[in-house]
Amino acid sequence: MTLLSVNVNKVAVLRNSRGGAEPSVVAAAEAAIRAGAGGITVHPRPDQRHIRPADVHALAAVVAGRVEYNLEGNPFAPPRPGYPGFMALVDAVRPTQATLVPDGDGQLTSDHGFDLARDAERLRPLVAQLKAWGVRVSLFMDAGAADLSLAAGMGVDRIELYTGPYAEAHAAGDARAEIGRCAATAAEARSLGLGVNAGHDLSQANLGDFLRGVPGVLEVSIGHALFGEALHDGLGPTVQAYRAILQAAPAGA
Template structure:
């Protein structure tokens, strides 16, 4: 929606990733309306056919995502959109808070995966008190896996906190790391930073 990336960038990245055999994931709010320069998330996915579409509930006024979906409110609105994305051949992941009591409903609306919002974990880790958060996230991952959902994770993950997270939260399939990776690369270079993350993974 032109806050972090433009539709033109998405089209270029789609071409690049396809040419290089790299998986392409688009993340966005499926409820955000089209506007000048942005056709909407589903039309953009129809144009680019990403391997994965990660749906997030962030509003236009937010700098970045800071919470997961409320399935009580959004579940039925999500169901047809998830079905439409899956008909395009996209794997669908829904952004979810680890403490969401209705986390399992992501499976009911047709999602393949959830992406756990890791902001609270990163904050606790930085404060030196991540034990309770790690237990919460491990429980959330197991709950999701019990109903057949794959588990992704993302937000504020970095080289400082990633190893602890992956050592304690079972069977995380992928992590989304953008801001920290680029920030670290300003000091160490992109090649060294990517290699650092690969070593942690």
């Protein structure tokens, strides 16, 4: 069954809007794990707009020996006051997986994958270091991206398909073209020995259709929609609803 990794960034956004320690990202992660989540995801940005380095360490202690831990971030982002740099955070907590994302400070959210023709040589030594630390490496990639062979050649374990365009097309009523692009890219990745994850704007409304159209997805990382739905239905029931969708996915998905 596809693993559900719950992204708790939005809990930190709410906490930071008021100051203090509530709502607690640790308590949210605990609730998600109790409800059956198979992983916890965070994306600590240099501007600390949501998840902070202290959260990364606190969550590492919560998930240890229980579920997977996935750190997302830009490996090229340099250290700055209060933020040691993405690679330093990974080194400190040694998560299950590092998902490398080419986002800049000015982006509201991740909205594109790597251009490997441009970035592969810069990524290569960083991937090697992550692998030496025993961390699984995933690259955030667009559906239809070229040069996936470069990812395989540098030792990357997985790609994460950026599913924002799919979600937009699904909401507009016709996702056939986008699901085809995702399926073709996933098939190419698997042919190169790469696992396939997916994330961004996946929700209860579109996740089932995505998994039926893109078989073999190993992990989905979901945060924004999940916590929006949880405001109405509760976090535990919402996580369980996602697990029911994953369990109902076709064999091999």
